Amino acid sequence: MPSATHLIAFALVSLGLVLTPGPNMIYLTSRSIVQGRTAGLLSLGGVALGFVSSFAAFLKTRPVWALVQRWLMGTVLAGLTIRMTRENQC
Secondary structure (H helix, E strand, C coil): CCCCCHHHHHHHHHHHHHHHHHHHHHHHHHHHHCCCCCHHHHHHHHHHHHHHHHHHHCCCCCCCHHHHHHHHHHHHHHHHHHHHHHHCCC
């Protein structure tokens, strides 16, 4: 288990990443503008879950869960890719 100092440092760096604008902020903003408040809030939940899972992976408390989470997120991303490709066909 990492020391308390390392955990605090990791938490502060993670907080800094969450608060700075980046790809996740662009994603949340565009989703909210195009699809409304509900879609934006659901996307925010997904982004938050991603940050929580990265923290869990850092702690390595559940290596099996990290593997399951990777496969689930890969499946979700593949499904979204297929859906967006079908919707954008003329």
